[in-house]
Amino acid sequence: MLSINVAVLLAVIVVVRLRRRTEARSRFDDKLGVVIVLALGVLIAPTPLGQGILDALGELVGGFSRAGI
Known part of the structure; x- marks a missing residue:
């Protein structure tokens, strides 16, 4: 039986x-x-990939706000 991950299909x-x-x-x-x-x-x-992206974006936005941009 073939199983297709919906997230992978949408990414394609x-x-x-x-x-x-x-x-x-x-x-x-x-x-x-x-x-x-x-x-x-x-x-x-x-x-876990989504949580990693969220953490990375949070760090990026936090860096911008600390820099006063």
């Missing part, structure tokens, strides 16, 4: 969509892209 879809040409996209196409990326974020967030 995002990469394929980003490699396409950016000309002549419709509003529906843009909205669909946003929904796919949000779904990917929701699936990755509770994983």
Whole structure:
């Protein structure tokens, strides 16, 4: 039996969509892209990878706020 991780499948879809040409996209196409990326974020967030990304972004933002940027 073949098992496909939904997060990996969505990541592949995002990469394929980003490699396409950016000309002549419709509003529906843009909205669909946003929904796919949000779904990917929701699936990755509770994983150790998602927690690592959150910690790294927190450190980055904290560094900017301490620097007064």
